[in-house]
Structure formats: C-alpha cells, structure tokens
Amino acid sequence: MSQRQVHLAAHFPGVNNTTVWSDPQSGSNIDFSSFEHFSRAAERGLFDFVFLAEGLRLREHKGEVFDLDTVGRPETVTVLSALSAVTRRLGLVGTLSATFNEPYDLARKLATLDHVSAGRAGWNVVTTNDAFTGENFRRGGYLDRADRYRRAVDFIHAARSMWDSDAGPFDFSSEFFSIFGNFPVPSSPQTHPVLFQAGDSPEGRDFACANADAIFTRHAALEDGKAFYADITERLARFGRSEDDLKVYPGVTFIIGDTHEAAVERSRSVAYQQVSGPGAIAFLERQWGRDLSAYDPNGPLPDIEPDDGSGNLSQGRVQHVKDPRPLIEEWRRLARDKNLSIRDLVVEVSTRHGFVGTADEIAGSMDEYIQERAADGFILIPHLTPGGLDEFVDTVVPALQARGVYRDEYPGDTLRDSMGLPGPTPADQWAAAREASDQPVGK
Structure with a gap:
C-alpha cells in the first residue's frame, strides 16, 4: 500500500x-520584500500555498492598538497579485470576509488573481x-451571528454563478x-479559485464540509x-462528498x-520571547475583563475575580471562552501546582510549538500524522x-523527501494540482447537492 504524501503550506x-x-x-510585515522572501522560500520548498490572514481592523486592547501584537495589515489581494509575479507554482490564498464584501466585486478580484497567477488563487472564506469591525463600514455590525453563515453560503453561490458565466x-x-x-x-484557469474555511464550531465544520475545498484547524495534537x-x-458524507473532496490542514509551529x-x-527560549511581561498581563486582562497593569508579570496570579460586566477589554479578537x-480557576490550580x-x-x-526536535524527528512526526489520518497537510x-x-525548507523538507513522503517537483501548474483536488463543481450542481442534503447549513 502506497504511503500518503505530506503536503505543506505556510x-x-x-x-x-x-x-x-x-x-x-x-523584519517588516508590510514591506513587499518580506512577502517576497517568505514566498520564494515556500516555493523552493515545493509548498502548496502561502496563506495571508487579513483583519479589517487592527486589534485593540483597552482602547489602543496593542503594539506587541501587530501594527499594520496591507490589503490581501494586492499583495497576492504582486506575489504572482515573483513565484511560478506557489498557491496564493487570502482571507476575505463574506460579510464586508460584495459578491460581484470579490468574484471579479479573485477571478483576476487566478488569471494573473495562471491558476493559483485561493479564497479563505x-x-x-462584530460591530467593532463594522465601524469601518457603512452598515456597521448589523449581521447577527445566526445570519452570517447563511449570507456566506449565498455569497459563495453567487460567486460560483459568476465564475461559471465565462x-x-x-x-x-x-x-x-x-x-x-x-x-x-473570462473563465479563469481553475474556473473556481480554491475555497478554504477556518472554523471549529459545529456550524463552521458543516459550512466547510458543504462548501469548501480545504479546512484549517487548530487541532495539532495527534489524537x-x-x-x-x-x-x-x-x-x-452527509453532504454527498468524499474524504478526497476536502483537505485538512492544521496550523502548526515548529522549532528545529x-x-x-x-x-x-530553543523552544523554551522562543516561548519567553513570544510572551513579554506586558503581553502576559494583556493576555490575563482579556479573561479577567479588568485592568491588571498594577500586577507584576513575574509575580503570582491576581486574587481578584473576573469582571462579570464588560468581560472583555480587547476588540478584534475571537473570544473562544464565554465564561472565563x-x-x-484551572489556571490558578496550575500556577499553584x-x-x-x-x-x-x-x-x-x-504557546503552541507543535513540532520540536531535529529535522529528522520533525519529518517522522509529520509523516506519522499523515499516515494516521490526523491531517492531509500542515500550514x-x-x-x-x-x-x-528558511531552516525548515533546508533541513526538514529533504528529510521528508528521503522518507518518500514528499514530492521532488510540483505535480502541475494550478493550486488544485498541488493540493490533489478534483476539478471545481459547477454552480448549479453544487446548489443542487446542497438542496438534496438534509443538513441545515445556510438555511
């Protein structure tokens, strides 16, 4: 039985x-030279794609941009279009909101990107x-949580209809x-750019299984x-699709x-570089809902209880914990123990250093994940x-190739070729399959 192949992205x-x-x-996260260096390294490593996150508003903490987090996010499609000129096979995937965009404009941009890149465009839907992001837009944060996936499904259907119109x-x-x-x-090389989705809620998983070609996940541990x-x-299976129709890519860190x-x-040293004293206090403030700047980051945890009122001093972040x-209490037990x-x-x-070890050890662990069907690839x-x-491409990629689980050249010209995806489903067939399903996604 042939071994499953490892896929990589960044x-x-x-x-x-x-x-x-x-x-x-x-270096800079705005200068184009940084995007170019990063993408050239990914292509040298035969990665499937490079992925750009996008925030439509900079995160704030206690009413100010938190300068230890990020200061500046260039517009995604512009950067990806520029990268298409300095790469030849690398996929170009951008995060773009289905809430604060319109189908015609975004479908046109993505089809254009697919043309100028010769079939390498991808859209992370x-x-x-939230009203915080919506303040940058005329309609504000009007969209209820219950409506956002329904709008996204309609958005994708509209975009597919336009892409199919040629x-x-x-x-x-x-x-x-x-x-x-x-x-x-005109119809672009892939017809439909590859669709990605990042979400772990039941609604997000169903949305991906009904609509996407790939899903990002935070589940990096093997089990x-x-x-x-x-x-x-x-x-x-509930949506009439097979395992090969949707690729699973967990986001992972690494230390070699x-x-x-x-x-x-080295992992321990990097972890303490990632978490500064002010950063540690801000991290706690997001759960306590209180100003904790009087506390010493090298001292014990606060003995006060969280604020049940505001509950969140940060804006622009996904709040995974509803009741902190x-x-x-779990943190307090851990700190005491x-x-x-x-x-x-x-x-x-x-801190999440998913793969820590020598190049050979990391290659072996990644191989195990793929063979055990914990993932199809890694971001x-x-x-x-x-x-x-750079270090990963120079050391881990050759170790994967030596195991026979990583390619020596790109298999084709398009992002779908690199990811081993089937061709796009025409809009009318896709819509009919969704209607035939007994699942409520988008309803």
Missing part, C-alpha cells in the same frame, strides 16, 4: 503573538459579525442578494487531529535543533518574519 507571520519581534532577524450574463437572487448583469472576466479528521469525514535537547531548550471563571508566575503561566497555556506558522521558513 502562514505569513506578523499578525499574531507567535511572531518574535525582538529577534535581530525579525470568513464571516464577520464573461457572460448572470442573474442571482437569494435571501441576501439580488444581482444581475454581465461578468467581465485530537485524528478525532477531527474522522468527524470531518463523517460530515462530508541539532539535537532533541537543543530543540527543547472555570478557566481562571507548578509554582508559576503570571508570565510563566501564560507561556504554559498560550507552518514560523516565529520569524520573513526568514522563518
């Missing part, structure tokens, strides 16, 4: 606290419903859109990944060392901008 760092800005090798007339009416006209872009993969496979012990020590009190300071505790619970999140992929 997330451009600089928009989260994974990035170590204090490192002398750290996200939904946005520079012809389109007429699309739904709950959220009533649009008609002539699409100005968690296997459970997630099995759940996705089962959900796909000449020996295992050296890698572990059980989590805070291990004698952890505030900063120690935040390092313990927030690497390095801690340095822009050179964070």
Whole structure:
C-alpha cells in the first residue's frame, strides 16, 4: 500500500503573538520584500500555498492598538497579485470576509488573481459579525451571528454563478442578494479559485464540509487531529462528498535543533520571547475583563475575580471562552501546582510549538500524522518574519523527501494540482447537492 504524501503550506507571520519581534532577524510585515522572501522560500520548498490572514481592523486592547501584537495589515489581494509575479507554482490564498464584501466585486478580484497567477488563487472564506469591525463600514455590525453563515453560503453561490458565466450574463437572487448583469472576466484557469474555511464550531465544520475545498484547524495534537479528521469525514458524507473532496490542514509551529535537547531548550527560549511581561498581563486582562497593569508579570496570579460586566477589554479578537471563571480557576490550580508566575503561566497555556526536535524527528512526526489520518497537510506558522521558513525548507523538507513522503517537483501548474483536488463543481450542481442534503447549513 502506497504511503500518503505530506503536503505543506505556510502562514505569513506578523499578525499574531507567535511572531518574535525582538529577534535581530525579525523584519517588516508590510514591506513587499518580506512577502517576497517568505514566498520564494515556500516555493523552493515545493509548498502548496502561502496563506495571508487579513483583519479589517487592527486589534485593540483597552482602547489602543496593542503594539506587541501587530501594527499594520496591507490589503490581501494586492499583495497576492504582486506575489504572482515573483513565484511560478506557489498557491496564493487570502482571507476575505463574506460579510464586508460584495459578491460581484470579490468574484471579479479573485477571478483576476487566478488569471494573473495562471491558476493559483485561493479564497479563505470568513464571516464577520462584530460591530467593532463594522465601524469601518457603512452598515456597521448589523449581521447577527445566526445570519452570517447563511449570507456566506449565498455569497459563495453567487460567486460560483459568476465564475461559471465565462464573461457572460448572470442573474442571482437569494435571501441576501439580488444581482444581475454581465461578468467581465473570462473563465479563469481553475474556473473556481480554491475555497478554504477556518472554523471549529459545529456550524463552521458543516459550512466547510458543504462548501469548501480545504479546512484549517487548530487541532495539532495527534489524537485530537485524528478525532477531527474522522468527524470531518463523517460530515462530508452527509453532504454527498468524499474524504478526497476536502483537505485538512492544521496550523502548526515548529522549532528545529541539532539535537532533541537543543530543540527543547530553543523552544523554551522562543516561548519567553513570544510572551513579554506586558503581553502576559494583556493576555490575563482579556479573561479577567479588568485592568491588571498594577500586577507584576513575574509575580503570582491576581486574587481578584473576573469582571462579570464588560468581560472583555480587547476588540478584534475571537473570544473562544464565554465564561472565563472555570478557566481562571484551572489556571490558578496550575500556577499553584507548578509554582508559576503570571508570565510563566501564560507561556504554559498560550504557546503552541507543535513540532520540536531535529529535522529528522520533525519529518517522522509529520509523516506519522499523515499516515494516521490526523491531517492531509500542515500550514507552518514560523516565529520569524520573513526568514522563518528558511531552516525548515533546508533541513526538514529533504528529510521528508528521503522518507518518500514528499514530492521532488510540483505535480502541475494550478493550486488544485498541488493540493490533489478534483476539478471545481459547477454552480448549479453544487446548489443542487446542497438542496438534496438534509443538513441545515445556510438555511
């Protein structure tokens, strides 16, 4: 039985606290030279794609942009279009909101990107419903959570209809859109850019299984990944799709060392670079809902209770925990048991160095994940901008190739070729399959 092949992709760092800005090798997350260096390294490593996150508003903490997080996010499609001129086979995937865009305009941009890149465009479909982001837009944060996936499904259907029109007339009416006209872009090399989705809620998983070609996940641990993969496979069947129709890519970090012990020590050093003293306090404030600036990050956890009123001093972040009190009690037990300071505790619970070891050890672990069906590939999140992929490409990629589980050349010209995806489903067939399903996604 042939071995399953490892797929690799990369997330451009600089928009989260994974990035170590204090490192002398750290560069700009805005200058195009950084995007170019990063993408050229990914292509040299035969990666499927490079992925750009996008925030439509900079995150704020206590009413100010938190300068240890990120300062600046260029517009995604513009950057990807420029990258198409300095790469030849690398996929170009951008996060773009289905809430604060319109189908005609975004479908035209993505079809154009697919043309100028010769078939390498991908769209990570996200939904946005918060009023904080909406303040940058005329309609504000009007969209209820219950409506955001329904709008996204209608948005995708409208875009597919335009892409299938081949520079012809389109007429699309739904709950959220009533649009008609002539699409100005001929059919692109992939016809439909590859669709991605990042979400872990039941609604998000169903949305991906019904609509996307790939799903991002935070499940990097082996057993968690296997459970997630099995759940996705089962959900796909409900929508009349097979395991091969949707690729699973967990986002993972990595630390490489000449020996295992050296890698572990380097991982610890990087973790403390990622979590500064002010960063640790801000991390706690997001759960306590209180100003904790009077506390020493090298001292014990606050003994006060969280604020049940505001509950969140940060804006622009996904709040995964609805009731912070059980989590805070768990942190207190952990801090007591291990004698952890505030900063120690935040390092313990927030850093995720998914693969730590020598190049051969990391290659072996990645191989195991793929063979055990915990993933189809990995989106690497390095801690340095822009050179964070270089060491991985130079050491781990050859180790994967030596195992016979990683390619020696690109299999084709398009992103679908690189990912091993089937061709796009025409809009009418896709819509009919959704209607035939007994699942409520988008309803």
